[in-house]
Amino acid sequence: MDKRATMIWFRNDLRLHDNEVFYQASEKSSFIIPVYCFDPRYFDRNQFGNLNTGVLRAAFVIEAVTALKEKLKSHGSDLLTYIGKPEDIIPRIAQKYQVNEVYHHREVALRETSISEKVESELWNSKINLRHFIGHTLYHKEDLPFPIKDIPNGFSVFKKKVERESSVRQPIPFPSNFLTPPHLEDTKIPTLKDLGYSDEEIKSVDDIYILGGEDTALSIMHSVLSTYPETEQDPVILGPFIAAGALSPILLYNNIKKLGEGKKDKRFEKIIDILLWRDYFRFMLKKYPNVFFKSLGTKNSTTADIPALTMNEELFEKWKSGQTAHDFINSTMIQLKKTGYIPYQAGLIAASYLVHEYQVNWLKGASWFEEQLLDYSPATVYGQWSHVAGVGTSEKDNKALDWQKLIKTNFPNGLPKLDELFAK
Numbered sequence: 001m002d003k004r005a006t007m008i009w010f011r012n013d014l015r016l017h018d019n020e021v022f023y024q025a026s027e028k029s030s031f032i033i034p035v036y037c038f039d040p041r042y043f044d045r046n047q048f049g050n051l052n053t054g055v056l057r058a059a060f061v062i063e064a065v066t067a068l069k070e071k072l073k074s075h076g077s078d079l080l081t082y083i084g085k086p087e088d089i090i091p092r093i094a095q096k097y098q099v100n101e102v103y104h105h106r107e108v109a110l111r112e113t114s115i116s117e118k119v120e121s122e123l124w125n126s127k128i129n130l131r132h133f134i135g136h137t138l139y140h141k142e143d144l145p146f147p148i149k150d151i152p153n154g155f156s157v158f159k160k161k162v163e164r165e166s167s168v169r170q171p172i173p174f175p176s177n178f179l180t181p182p183h184l185e186d187t188k189i190p191t192l193k194d195l196g197y198s199d200e201e202i203k204s205v206d207d208i209y210i211l212g213g214e215d216t217a218l219s220i221m222h223s224v225l226s227t228y229p230e231t232e233q234d235p236v237i238l239g240p241f242i243a244a245g246a247l248s249p250i251l252l253y254n255n256i257k258k259l260g261e262g263k264k265d266k267r268f269e270k271i272i273d274i275l276l277w278r279d280y281f282r283f284m285l286k287k288y289p290n291v292f293f294k295s296l297g298t299k300n301s302t303t304a305d306i307p308a309l310t311m312n313e314e315l316f317e318k319w320k321s322g323q324t325a326h327d328f329i330n331s332t333m334i335q336l337k338k339t340g341y342i343p344y345q346a347g348l349i350a351a352s353y354l355v356h357e358y359q360v361n362w363l364k365g366a367s368w369f370e371e372q373l374l375d376y377s378p379a380t381v382y383g384q385w386s387h388v389a390g391v392g393t394s395e396k397d398n399k400a401l402d403w404q405k406l407i408k409t410n411f412p413n414g415l416p417k418l419d420e421l422f423a424k
Contacts, residue, residue: 003030003031004028004029004030004031004100005029005030005031005032005033005097005098005099005100005181006025006028006029006031006032006033006099006100006101006102006103007033007034007035007090007093007094007097007099007101007102007103008021008022008025008032008033008034008035008102008103008104009035009036009037009086009090009102009103009104009119010034010035010036010065010068010079010104010245011036011104011105011107011112011245012105012107012136012243012244012245012377013105013135013136013245014036014064014065014067014068014212014213014214014244014245014246015068015214015217015245015246015247015248016068016071016072016174016175016214017171017174017214017218017248017251018135018171018172018248018250018251019135019172019175019248020133020135020172021103021104021105021133021135022034022175023172023173023174023175024103024133025103025175025177026175026176026177026178027175027176027177029100029177030179031097031179031180031181032077032177032178032179032180033080033093033097033099033180033181033184034068034072034077034078034079034080034180035079035080035081035082035089035090035093036065036068036079036080036081036082037081037082037083037084037085037086037089037090038081038082038083038084038190038195039084039085039086039115040083040084040085040196041085041111041115043058043195043196046367046370047367048363048364048367048368050367050368050370050371051371052370052371053371054340054371054372055192055197055201055202055204055205056204056205056208056210056339056340056372056374057240057340057372057373057374057376058192058195058197059192059205059208059210060210060212060240060244060340060374061212061244062189062190062191062192062212063210063211063212063213064212064213064214064241064244064246065079065081065189065212066189066212066213067212067213067214067215067216067246068213068214068246069081069189071213071214071215072178075178076178076179076180077178077179077180078180078184080093080184080185080187081187081188081189081190082187083190083194083195085115085118086115086118086119087115087118087119087121087122088122090102090119090122090123091119091122091123091125091126091128094123094126094128095126095128097181097184099128100128100129101128101129101130101131102119102123102128102129102130102131103131103133104116104130104131104132104133105132105133105134105135105136105245106132106133106134107136108282108285108286108378108379109285109290109293109378109379110289110290110293111378112378116130116132135248136245136249136282136377137249137278137279137282137283138168138249138250138253138272138275138276138278138279139162139166139168139279140169141283141286143166143167143169144162144166144283145161145162145165145166146161148283148286148287149287151283151284151287153284153393153394153395154394154395154396155276155277155280155394155396155397156394156396158276158280158283158394159273159276159280162276162279163276168250168253168254169250170250170254171248171250171251171254192205208338208339208340212240212241212244212246213246214241214246214247216241216246217238217241217246217247218247220237220238220241221238221241221247221251221252221255222255224237224238225255225256225259225268226259235270235271235274236274236343236344236375237341238252238271239274239344239374239375240340240341240373240374240375242275242278242375242377243374243375243376243377243380249275249278249279252271252275253272253275256268256271256272274344277380277383277384278377278379278380280383280394281379281380281383281384282377282379282380284379284383284393285378285379285383287393288393291386291393292378292379292382292383292385292386292392293363293378293382294391295361295362295363295391296391297386297389297391297392297393298391298393299391310359310360310361311360311361311364312358312359312360315354315358315360316354316358316360316364316365316368318358319333319350319353319354319358319360319365320333320337320368321333321337322334322337324353326353327414328346328349328407328411328414328415329349329350329353331414331415332346332347332349332350332415333350335415336350336369336372336373337372339374340372340373340374341373341374341375342373342415343410343415343416345406345410345411346410346411346415347369347373347384348384348388348401348403348406349401349403349406349407349410351365351366351369351384351385351388352388352400352401352403352406353403355385355388355389356400356401356403357403362385362386362388362389362391363382363385365385366381366382366385369381369385370382388401
């Protein structure tokens with residue numbers, strides 16, 4: 001192939017709007033080869049016996065990948081999909097189509113970075129470069145008013161400095177070139193059965209309306225922004241789409257600013273604050289590699305003021321199955337299992353209950369959220385839990401939450417029936 005060919009390795013960036021990887025490839029390449037790998041490591045069980053990806057999120061990802069494939073096909077392109085390890089698949093496809101470079105979004109958690117390193121090593125054996133891009137945050141790393149190593153640990157300091165001394169970029173234009181090589185091989189998107197889920201697990205998805213993908217994300221975004229807070233529609237419903245990369249934080253932010261017309265609007269401050277927390281957790285995981293997956297975080301055993309770390313299976317089972325002594329906790333955990341979605345504050349309340357009432361190892365609780373949540377990204381979920389446990393990177397936010405007060409403040413009428421958003 002004498003023309004320049006670039007492979008796009010999609011991971012948690014399942015969109016075409018504000019996607020620098022696809023835009024740069026389309027600008028600089030004659031041919032584009034989009035690829036997505038269903039990596040079996042993400043469907044294994046972890047050290048606590050929980051799945052790395054529960055069946056609901058797997059269904060959500062399948063929907064998002066399907067939507068991306070259909071959108072690419074509507075532009076005359078396609079998305080190659082495989083079950084297998086990227087370090088085995090990406091180099092093989094790259095050689096088959098004589099690819100010049102492979103583009104992908106850089107990740108920060110250990111599992112993701114180690115996979116990237118393996119792919120990079122295998123590609124280099126064929127003298128093919130793996131080019132990294134940054135595209136998961138509201139504020140671009142290069143625009144921060146400090147290098148990663150000097151990022152303030154305190155969230156409030158981080159937020160003030162970033163908002164005062166930096167700015168959010170404009171969304172990247174929609175790509176212009178979708179041309180793929182002739183005779184691109186035909187691939188199929190796997191089913192839940194193909195990914196190893198049992199018939200019983202698959203049946204649990206039957207009554208849930210799982211919609212993934214960029215167009216759905218954009219539609220929900222416009223609905224949320226136009227009605228919030230007049231309706232009970234929780235803006236955090238956008239979280240799963242941000243985590244899967246079907247919705248860009250920058251695009252969301254710019255739409256908020258357009259609606260606010262440059263004025264401060266308390267309706268949207270909550271959304272922006274959550275986006276900033278997501279940025280903070282991601283940058284902290286870059287500053288302190290793997291810190292949110294260590295039971296004591298940046299602390300040590302002599303200084304950490306945290307609850308006893310137990311592995312009480314009986315209490316953990318009561319908590320995760322919604323059989324505690326508190327109705328709100330039970331409703332939250334049942335809704336989580338049923339829909340994969342719970343409001344942000346409800347998640348903090350449930351986490352606080354497990355850690356401070358039951359004194360169960362917080363990593364065990366975080367791994368259950370990793371299995372169940374649609375809105376899962378490593379830095380965000382484990383970062384939140386580490387602060388609930390008192391071992392997070394922001395000292396001011398390392399404190400036991402008054403979960404009963406939070407219920408009265410945020411849910412005076414009980415947990416909203418948000419599962420209706422997913423019901424058929």
